[in-house]
Amino acid sequence: MTEHAWRLRGAAVAAAGALLAAGCAPGGGGAPNGGDLQGVQLKVAAKWTGVEQDNFVEVLSGFEEQTGATVEYEPTGEDTGAYLGPKIEAGEPPDVALLPQPGLLEEYAAQDALVPLSGDAAAALEENYTGYWSDLGSVDGEAYGILLKAAHKSIIWYRPEAFDAAGVQPPKTWDDMVGTTASTLSDAGETPFAMCGASGWTLTDWFENVYLSQAGPEKYDRLTAHEIPWTDPSVVDALETMAEVWGEGDYMAGGTDGAVQTDFPTCVTQVYGQQEAAMVYEADFVAASAAEAGATVGETAQAFPFPAVGDAAPVVVGGDIAVAMSENEGTQELLAYLASAEAQTTWAGLGGYLSANSQVQPDAYADDFTRQLSQTVLDAGEDVRYDMSDQVPSQFGATEGRGMWAVLQDFLRDPGDPEATAQDLEDAAQEAY
Template sequence: MRIRRHRRWMAPVVAAAAVGLALTGCTGDAAEQDAADVDCADYEQYGTFEGKSVSVAGTILDLEADRLSESWADFETCTGIEVDYQGSSEFEAQIAVLAEGGNAPDVGIVPQPGLLGRLAAGGWLIPASADVEANVDEWWSADWKQYGTYEDTFYAAPLMASIKGYVWYSPAEFEEKGYEIPKTLDELTALSEQIAADGDHKPWCVGLESGDATGWPGTDWVEDYMLRLHGADVYDQWVTHGIPFNDPQVAEAFDAVGAYLKNDDMVNGGIGDVSTQVTEAFQTAGLPILDGTCSLHHQASFYETFWNPEGGDENTVASDGSVFAFLLPPVNADDPLSVTGGGEFPVAFRDAEEVEAFRTYLSSDTWANNRVSLGGVISANKGLDPQVASSELLTQSIEILQDPETTFRFDGSDLMPGAVGADSFWKGIVAWVTGEDTAQVLDTIESSWPKG
């Protein structure tokens, strides 16, 4: 799914604000600098707007919010536009309410195409300008453009991205114990069984807790298996309800995941038994790898941020470092590369030149290189230099996204109607892990799919 730096990226914040959102702010004020120190050549195309401001809200918090604000500091200096960003763990739950009441920010960084569609259907969004669309046509694939489109109207360019389906591990442990990176799903099963048989610890560590979004990490597992077991066409049918949620192919993916998540021999290394998955926060769930009480953790590329929870750099992400990751393998070693992933979309609630100038900058290759060079994230912008990424893994991730041979599919629950993708699917994962059988869970989720 999505914290999608947002939910999935940073820990929730609980400070209350007058509009009913729990907000943690990062403003352009923190990035003020003398214009004489900034080369404004890359920003002349956006114009000057002295005294103008743009309010922005999203789910990006803490360190990632600081870096986000830094990524547009030069834009502020050169254009005169003051950008005021407010991050909230409740953004997704509250943005439609704010829009309906006329209290939405100028720009909302939306992490779900499904939520974008809901806001567009409510009549609250401003279509993207011709300049934003021109940037997307130049720097993004048609698939990514489609994720920002609703009923043939283009509303928002993509922003950042993530690749789901990484399996994090300790290179030192693999070398010491002779473990090899699996090339197929069967080899992954064999590796997991080998680690369990060695008896030092359970192989997998898993955390499904994420506040109101508890369960979403489990949806990522299912989505990865749907794509690998059944291919892109079936995946597309599933997320659009071309096949029902209780289709046998979906059940097969659930059961394949259940061989790990519902198996006390497989989870929860360094944490506890199967039941602890629903109480362990996704942000901390992979950390037992660092102390040798777990070997494998399934989480997206953005999880790189969490290996140094105190903000240091003692744990390196590299093939010869403290921790690294391989992609969840395919069924057959020679299958084409297929990955799931996510991203965000800056939608506009106010029709103003300064708002579109800001959104045009966010859709540019300049912004993508500025933000990625600050660390911790990637983008699918084709103008991004992979070498500016902050780690070997993120460079690899960018190259995967830019490779025209890669089959990419957006996070399935992000594409589904909110009643399913942001509700019954999450809740179904929790019920399933804690004891309900697959058929019962899938029937319940299927019954929640909106009629018509």
């Protein structure tokens, strides 16, 4: 794909009112009708904050208007499992939870903490999602979850003004990014990267992109399943590659200490608000945070594909899966609504959102960039891979202070011994598996 195709040409945030029209929501797939849930109160828990939370609450308001139900949003914080665990033990889980990992879904299903999809919710999943995506929310053939919000995690965002001043272009390979783009920016007095190291999941995303491109899809699958150990030379190679950026304190806003202490989305603000760095790596949902920081997506905020480390550039996809945790009235109806093209078209119009729903039309998105992202997933074919850390046991791949998050944060602090880091990853993996 050309650089031009990756330029963000449209506004990332657009009003959704027109998109609520029936003509913009084909394939409703079981969306509720008629205000038959008057007086029903439901709780939905998810990790989203800031603009993402605001947009999701706006989507929920459509369900409230249609059904008469009241939906309360509960933020879980970064560690969804740590939030939900005590709620489940106390017998007070939210009615609907958004799980950021299929691995967490499998754990809760094994604990009988989830209610299978039924009625309109099950029908919406079958109607609106292909087998690959629906399988992500299933355990032993039983459908529990709906991939509500997908995330394209193979993108690096940049500030064109900084690139233009330094005379550099978006790189196509890792070597070009490190050896030319970053070094030239640094020589010109511009810090190349803002790092989101306090949010450990962003560091696993760095690893996954480097590893997928360098080691290839087959090894990626084998490592995910722990069929090869984390001490495998391919893991060490990936860590050594990452150290080419992480080991250069001058390449990161605030140096090494700042990189470890900066969370997401503060790192986005460092690029587009404070202008302390030229680039930030993270997924398509950066668009919403960039806009909040005052950038115009498509003009002052642009992006390029994560550069190829090996033969091909990586395409890593993540996502949040909506599940029922109660049998309360309205729960399945809410899931049916969230799975509908109507609800997801509304969210697509607000920006910072990517749908896996096959009924959501391309013109639902507020910008050309997101349309291009959805196409890159299709173009990657069998080589696209789901986020590795989200597929492994959550205590290894998605728990603050443990597993991959903690080990990679330590590696960001001091990337001088990749072999020791690989051993730490293997030790944590053995404990989790």
